[in-house]
Amino acid sequence: MYIFGVDIGGTGIKLGIVDETGKIVIKSSIPTNADAGYEVIIKNLANQLKKLCEDSGIALSEVSAIGIGCPGAINSKKGMVDYSNNLRWTDVPLVDELHKYFDLPIKVSNDANVAALGEHVFGAGKRYNDTVMITLGTGVGGGVVIGDKLFEGNESKGTELGHIVIVHNGELCSCGRRGCVEAYASATALIRDTKVAMKKDKASKMWGYVGGDINKVDGKTAFECAKTGDYSAQRVVDDYIEYLGEGLCNYINIFRPQALILGGGVCAQGENLLAPLREYVKRYWYGGEKSPHVELLIAELGNDAGLIGAASLFLGQ
C-alpha cells in the first residue's frame, strides 16, 4: 500500500509517495506560486503527483489515499482550508478540488497537527499512545495525539499550544494577546531576547560571534556563546529554558502525555536544551515524583516530517 503525502507551504509544496512503513519511496517539490489561485495550484499538484507514479514505476492503482498537511486554519472534516495567511487562501475546498483529479480518499489537516501525527506514528513518539509535539520555529506550533488518534478540537481549531499565556501582560504575541508561549519560546523570541541582551552588554562574546553585526543573530547565537562561558548569553539561555519549561509544564499538567516531542531549529541544541528542560519540568509538574513520568524527546523526522505526517493521516490512526 502506498500513500501520496503532500506538505503545502507558503513558498513550496513537497510531495512524495510513502509506503506503509513510513518510508518515502520518491519525493519532489514544486514552488507554491500562491498568486496563481487555488485551482491552478491544485491542478499543478495533481499533475506532479501523477508524475511521481511515472517516475517511480508505482501504478496509480497501487496508491490508496492522499494525505495533506497545510498551514492555516483547516477544517479537516470538511476538507476545507478556512483561511491561510501563508497561502492567502480563504474558504478553499482543497479536498473537493483535488477529487477532480483523483478518485481516492483524501484528508487534510493543519501542518503542525500532521507533523505531530507523523512523529507519533513513525518518529520519536512511535513507542507511545499519547504524545504532544511542540515545534519551536518562527512561531510555536503544537499537535496532540490521544490514544493514537490526532486530537484537533472542534472544527479542527484546537491545540493552538503556542497561544497560551504564561506571562500575564507580557510581550505582545502575533495572535493579539500578551505573554503567549510563542512570544517567549519561539526562535523569533529567542532572537529578540538575544539582541536585547547584546545591546545591554557590549562586552559580550555574542558580538564577536556575529562579527559585530546584530542582524546576524540567530537561534544559535546565545546557546553557542553560553558554552564559552559568556554571562549574558547564559542568561538568555536560562531565561529561554525557564519560559519554555513553563509552557511545557502547562502542557504536561493538561495532557500528561507519555512523551513530549520538541521540533524546530532550536532543537539542534539537543541535550544542551533537553537536559535543563527535563530538570525544570520534573521539578514543577503537578504531583512531582508521584506523577507518571513524561519523556522529553527531540523530533526525528526532520524535513520529511510534513510528508510522512501527511501520509500518516491514513497510516497511523
Place this chain on the structure above:
Amino acid sequence: MYIFGVDIGGTGIKLGIVDETGKIVIKSSIPTNADAGYEVIIKNLANQLKKLCEDSGIALSEVSAIGIGCPGAINSKKGMVDYSNNLRWTDVPLVDELHKYFDLPIKVSNDANVAALGEHVFGAGKRYNDTVMITLGTGVGGGVVIGDKLFEGNESKGTELGHIVIVHNGELCSCGRRGCVEAYASATALIRDTKVAMKKDKASKMWGYVGGDINKVDGKTAFECAKTGDYSAQRVVDDYIEYLGEGLCNYINIFRPQALILGGGVCAQGENLLAPLREYVKRYWYGGEKSPHVELLIAELGNDAGLIGAASLFLGQ
C-alpha cells in the same frame, strides 16, 4: 437500568441510585470517617448501597454497575486511589475492595473529571460533543470530555486545568509553582484579593458588607459591593474576571470545545460573571471572529453533580 453513584469526599460520602436518564431515584450520605482505614470505610459504603436498594424497593439485580468519584490522584484503569490528601489514602485498591461486596462492573475517576462528565451527559453540556468544565472552589479543578468521552491523560493524571501558569513568577500555588490559574481564579484567591483591596481602602463599602470583620469576607463580598458602585470592589471583580478569562482563553485555544462550563460557588453570580467573561474570551481567543464559537455556561447539576457524574461513568460514554 439503574447505577449506583458514589461521591466520596473528605468529610462525607454521598451515594444514590441513578436511573438511565440521570435522575436520582434515592440518595443518602454517610460520614467518611477517614481515620477508620479504607477497608472499614468501603465495607460501610457497601452496606449503605445495599440499604438504598431496600429503602427504594429496587432489587440489587436491577443495578448494573457502580460509578465512583473520588478526590485525589486516581488511576481509573486500575481502579486505584494512588493518593488522596483529603482521605489520607495511598495506593488504595478501591475497585478491588468494593468487588468483595458486589459482582458488578465498577469504575472510579477523579471527582473533577466525574463532575465534568456528569455536566456533559446530563447537565449544561448535554447538547455538545466536546466540553471543558472548570470548578471554581477552594481550588480550581477541571475535566475534559472529547468526542463524548472523558479524557483523563496518561494514568488518569491529566486535565489539571487549575495548575497551568498564567502569571510567570506570580502568587504561590498549592502545587508549588507560582502563578497558576488556581492561585488567581479560585474562591480562595478571590477572598485573598478582596481582603488586600479592603486593607488598602478603609472607606470601601466592603467593610460595611462584612460588618467590619475582615474574616467574614467570602467569594460574594467583592461581587455584591461592586453592584453598589464601590470602586475597590469593582477593581477586585475586574481583576478576577481578567485572570479567569486568561485561563479560559488558554483552555479554549487548546481544546476549542463547543462549550466551556463553569461550576463552583462563584458561579452563583450567574450573568454577572458570565457576561464580562464572554466579552473577554471572544476578544482574545485565537482566530477571533473566524474561530468557532465557544459557549460559556454555568453548571446545572449543583450538589448532585458528583452522584450523577459518577453514575454517568456507565451512562454517558
